[in-house]
Amino acid sequence: MPSRTYVYSFAEGATKDKMLLGGKGANLAVMTSIGLPVPPGLTITTEACSEYLTSGGQLPPGLEDQLREKLRWLEKETGKAFGDESNPLLVSVRSGAPISMPGMMDTILNLGLNDRTVEGLANATGDERFAFDCYRRFIQMYGEVVLGVEQFEFEGILAELKHQRQVQFDYELSPADLRQLVVDYKQVVARKGKVFPQDPLEQLLMAVRAVFGSWNNHRAIVYRKLNNIPDHLGTAVNVQAMVFGNMGDDSGTGVAFTRNPATGEKKIYGEYLINAQGEDVVAGIRTPQPIASLAQDMPEIYEQFTRICELLERHYRDMQDIEFTVEKGKLYILQTRSGKRTAAAAIRIAVEMVQEGMLTKEEALLRIQPSQLDQLLHRRIDPSANLDVLAKGLPASPGAACGRIVFSADEADALAQKGEKVLLVRTETTPDDIHGMIAAQGILTSRGGMTSHAAVVARGMGKPCVCGCEALRIDYDAQQLLVNGRVFRRGDILSIDGTTGRVIAGEIKMIEPELSEEFNTLLQWADEVPGLGVRANADNPVDAKKALDFGAKGIGLVRTEHMFMATDRLPLAQRMILAMDKEERAAALEALQTLQENDFYEILKVMSGYPVCIRLLDPPLHEFLPAAEQLLVDITTLRLTGGNVEELARKEALLSKVRSLSEFNPMLGHRGCRLGVTFPEIYRMQAKAIFNAMARLLQEGYEPHVEVEIPLVGNIKELTILKEEVNRIAAEVQAESRLTLNYHVGAMIELPRACLIADQIAAESGFFTFGTNDLTQTTFGFSRDDAEGKFLPQYLEAGILTENPFAVIDREGVGELMRIAVERGRKAKPRISIGICGEHGGNPDSIEFCYQIGLDYVSCSPYRVPIARLAAAQAAIKRAT
């Protein structure tokens, strides 16, 4: 039986797939087949690896012969020979599994060097230093990965030598030093009882065995287990001729992008060095030339290279990042891959490639990472700026901000009115601070998680915020903050980056968000793809306007409680809660109604013609009251100091109310529709405010279209009781105004139980939307505020969770409940409108999932609308293909 083929030249590999050749081998075969000047080489198949491993470490019969034969071909091809003292063939040896996989042996360079060929290399390159540097590196790498000598054995000798020579960098060592290192390294190997083989073929065979063996090292096994990669796949081995860019002035090396990776401009962009190796660039001894100069230095090579750039772009249909080397006037392409690029460049390249006929619109849409767009949608720190980073907190609300430190909301307000830019710094914020938050450029807190008051309100406002920055020690009395031993006083300038959580000393250079023409073009294409609609969450007319500008087709969530928290409303909200009798409460509610009616009027006016989903009051009432702890300290102080008796009595009464409303687990407490059921007058007031606003707008010729949403429904009777209330009030307003109001009543689905009874809910609703923040908390049984500060980071690190479920929908748990809810809901009412609000609505992976389970729309912060539009289109395109 003739033996199976285990070794392919790159050219031969063109017809084979990456399961046999591995990813890297298949890629080299492709590049060779389309005529690129790739240094020649060969690939040993994954099958050889599998057989090696299952046979307990025997190279399969025939492999060694095939390898020898192919090496002879390689020698012919390169005009060099293994072990030839004057013109030695040197090769790289690389592993390459079918699925990219860290943990295995990676690369051995310059295999083929030995005590004799190193001299040949020195002669051929005229660079003794280079040759011996290569050799000592080769011995070390080979010693480590093939012979199992530990790294520190080599590093110790090198460090000792540098210390003796009083030099800092490797490249400062003389050729003689490097020769000495080679001698010492070989002694290390020998001392460990190992033999460094001088025969290049033996070097190669041992290296191949080492690559095969590394398939089963611990890290690789764990990685495969974690990622469900089958153990039997095995890895291929690629053996490729080395080329050298330091063989004289007709040699060189460089890196280039086929388009500008910063702007996307269609022009080759990169740099090169004549008579140099890639490492020389890293060492920083010489300054590379811009790629354009190559047209003068090596006009033919330049022309060839530009042709190859075009070829590669056409072949891969993407901007390429290409490494090349010129060896004695001959151009070699060492590597090509899709080039990394800024968001702006990504958009421009994608749009222009469509215009060039290289991509379809759908392909162009798939080319952009939606999350990348975020950097275009917020004012951000100039990437070129030097930053004095003081500490890092939670990235609570994206964007950069800079201003004078103030420690109170009142002062923020006062200074802002004088035209000062301020940064509000608090241990944490409360509803009392809203006016200060509005006035400030950004908010920085030392306590609280991603759903703390500061974080939620800031995100709602689209205002940069860093919270839970525990390194800060805020001293209100001294009006200063201490951070890692440095003191900042009231009025000092501080900056924050809400995108990364960084806190930075002083003023920073910032870049304004830019929405280029190409960006708009791309988003228009996205909107043309049928699939998910995109709405925004907005609580005020400014945000609503922004949402429209960014292309939202409605509002998916108006949080009415934010309207209770503004400076002019909070006292009314508190009066309502603390009211001793019905009359007092009614008076407070009436005043609130007038204010809310105007809020709704303004939002609905901006959104005329678009649907607006208004959620009735959701948070527990105690959120509108001061904290118990502060009251307790005040009361204890008043008692001990014999303070004002009336003040003491007032505070005690307030504390008693706060306590009676306080809850063990507010997240699971008396909130949402439970408030609606137990304090019906609040929802009545809100319904009245909504319908009055609608009536006014209709009379003025606008088209208000409202979805009244009942939060936290878990039981069908909660919905039916409250729906009846809302309908009753709508009927009243319709009767008074003689107008027909365009509204629906529906439920927010944010509890596991609601998902399970979604059929009942759908039967009683015009719509429902998923509140996935709460649904994630109840499905996992962990509170976001507690989890993110405590065990969640550890869970992500340990791989127990692969993503933060508050950022990306957990498809297995939360998503499964959503799937059940959609299925049951649509069974009861096939055409019911189903959406998602909550932060997942702006996350691309979650948007894809929402599309897959059949939602009608997603809703997210106005600033994420463009991202959602793109992600929605991508989800639809992916399913269609």
Add this chain to the structure above:
Amino acid sequence: MPSRTYVYSFAEGATKDKMLLGGKGANLAVMTSIGLPVPPGLTITTEACSEYLTSGGQLPPGLEDQLREKLRWLEKETGKAFGDESNPLLVSVRSGAPISMPGMMDTILNLGLNDRTVEGLANATGDERFAFDCYRRFIQMYGEVVLGVEQFEFEGILAELKHQRQVQFDYELSPADLRQLVVDYKQVVARKGKVFPQDPLEQLLMAVRAVFGSWNNHRAIVYRKLNNIPDHLGTAVNVQAMVFGNMGDDSGTGVAFTRNPATGEKKIYGEYLINAQGEDVVAGIRTPQPIASLAQDMPEIYEQFTRICELLERHYRDMQDIEFTVEKGKLYILQTRSGKRTAAAAIRIAVEMVQEGMLTKEEALLRIQPSQLDQLLHRRIDPSANLDVLAKGLPASPGAACGRIVFSADEADALAQKGEKVLLVRTETTPDDIHGMIAAQGILTSRGGMTSHAAVVARGMGKPCVCGCEALRIDYDAQQLLVNGRVFRRGDILSIDGTTGRVIAGEIKMIEPELSEEFNTLLQWADEVPGLGVRANADNPVDAKKALDFGAKGIGLVRTEHMFMATDRLPLAQRMILAMDKEERAAALEALQTLQENDFYEILKVMSGYPVCIRLLDPPLHEFLPAAEQLLVDITTLRLTGGNVEELARKEALLSKVRSLSEFNPMLGHRGCRLGVTFPEIYRMQAKAIFNAMARLLQEGYEPHVEVEIPLVGNIKELTILKEEVNRIAAEVQAESRLTLNYHVGAMIELPRACLIADQIAAESGFFTFGTNDLTQTTFGFSRDDAEGKFLPQYLEAGILTENPFAVIDREGVGELMRIAVERGRKAKPRISIGICGEHGGNPDSIEFCYQIGLDYVSCSPYRVPIARLAAAQAAIKRAT
């Protein structure tokens, strides 16, 4: 076409069903057919009602004729005649739908009375007062339900008359007064433009129409809608001859049970009055005689009655509660129904009826309400005691307790050691109070819900507890408590009833729990029914022993945290948590390990041969530390009074630790296996303690069988990581001891997400058990502590929830998740053991559901094991039949 039969005499009805005759009519027919002396009568069918209603209020053709004919028969049967002035036939008219249904017109008595027959009745009974009282009542009732005159019109006149006569009770009015009332009542009717018919036949026809019409009154329609009763059923009308027990000394009336309803003894039990109407008993003018005396007073009647009692018991195969009247020496049975009885009687009757061959064992088992058994399993208040009830709190842990008031755990401990019985009264309890709770007879708190510390610990100890009794004002400084204006001081005697939540002044008479021979017989029969197993939750050897005594077949839940909270362990637990370095923590853990090992050793010794499921540490660590609020007050005080600086520093450090561990929503926080993952040394210590205890027991010849349970699993990797840890430690102990340990590792399923991934969990587990307390909280999204004190009562009242979901499994939501989990779990591993712990495990309705979805066992408090054994048997019997 001959008209359909619309009217049946009771005897004729014996072959018809209750769809045609209604429930009451069918029952009267049955009693008549088995030869009981039921006053004769007739039933108008439900069909007649339906036709009346669909025809828009026309009595069906032929009905009136049939009715006249049957009335003639009735006159013959009774020897009386409609409208006969000397011997009038009087009848009752009652509605009777196929399904019992409140809201419809119920009963009209004495129809047939008019201005002339009333005199006949007076003569016949020799009781003018009685006759006119009947008449005025008849006019009022007829006026209200047939003629639509409002009740207050009559009541006003009656009240006015009583005021004039200066009397308090109706029966104090003279015959002349009643004659006057009749005149006045008729005027009221006339003033309203209605006619009170004097013709008995007309009275009857109008009454029949009124009954038919009442089928469609508002309350009845709502009731049918709520209970899914079809609207077309209609109601029957029963017309029955009245009999009178006040027609001389050969007449009388009485009520009797066929067996003793308090003890179950097989002996007729009841009382009667000679020459009296039922109302005379209610009025309390004369003292009834015990039924035994009837043997002297009316020996023949007594003999006939005892025969009828036997007949009825045999027919209905149950103890009967019988109303009878003797009219002129003739016995009439007016009503029979299954008699209410105490739990003890229920058990004795059921067991004896099996022995008498009247019931099968299965039938006997179905006869007992499992929840009724609770009263037999705890010391309880003597039902005959007069109680001075002060207030009502939550019934947190059943049973009655009585003792001297103490306000601190230390004092409870000290006084108990001197032999005093004490009741621990606190605003709320903390782990610091455990020794006091152990020492006390019972616990009373003014704050906290059904899962507050006091409630949970007390239930675990089986100790009576009333908590969250908000009417109490506890003043620790003054050492007194104020309740509804009354003051109780330290040392005063107070009682509580943990079964009802009552707080009672002074000492009360109590009854010890009794487990009769019949009870044990019944439970043995229950165990013979194949189906659900029953285990108990127990945290110590005393409870484990109790569980065995009550028939538990293993322990379903050992909560290891309770072992951390006992007086001698708490300081160690705190030292572990507050440890500044690894060494200090290790030392504390080692000490805890020794203690836990002994705990496990003792429990497993008692349970040798039975499975014991031990749950690793579950609650968040801050539960072991003092409360932040108290520390805050202490610190503020120390600061202002310039107190001890070291003390201040210590308290500040402690507060800082408490704060760093404190959580916004502890229920959703850093607890359960999240602690196991982030502080692996705690679970390691617990595993080591378990396996060491097992090894010791094996060496001593016992058979420990342990299930190691990982709490709060939501993600499969939490389980696999911790399982590996446990297995590693088991392997260590096995290697050291050279013994094979009989153990499994499994998960507690208490999160929605766990239910959804139960297939993955089952694949990695030897068992799983549902923790339905937490599962209910997360599925509904409400915290028990918050819900029960705030909106849950209102929800139950408004019918939004029909049961407290923390007491009875919510089948629609929580149950649906359990069903999904069992389905997915068994699909992955068909024979995996699945149980339920948590309080639902002792609730009969929930036990039935657990049986239906295929659980292997339920586990509950030792005190509920008998209840669970019975409920489990009932569930299986119900499904089989």
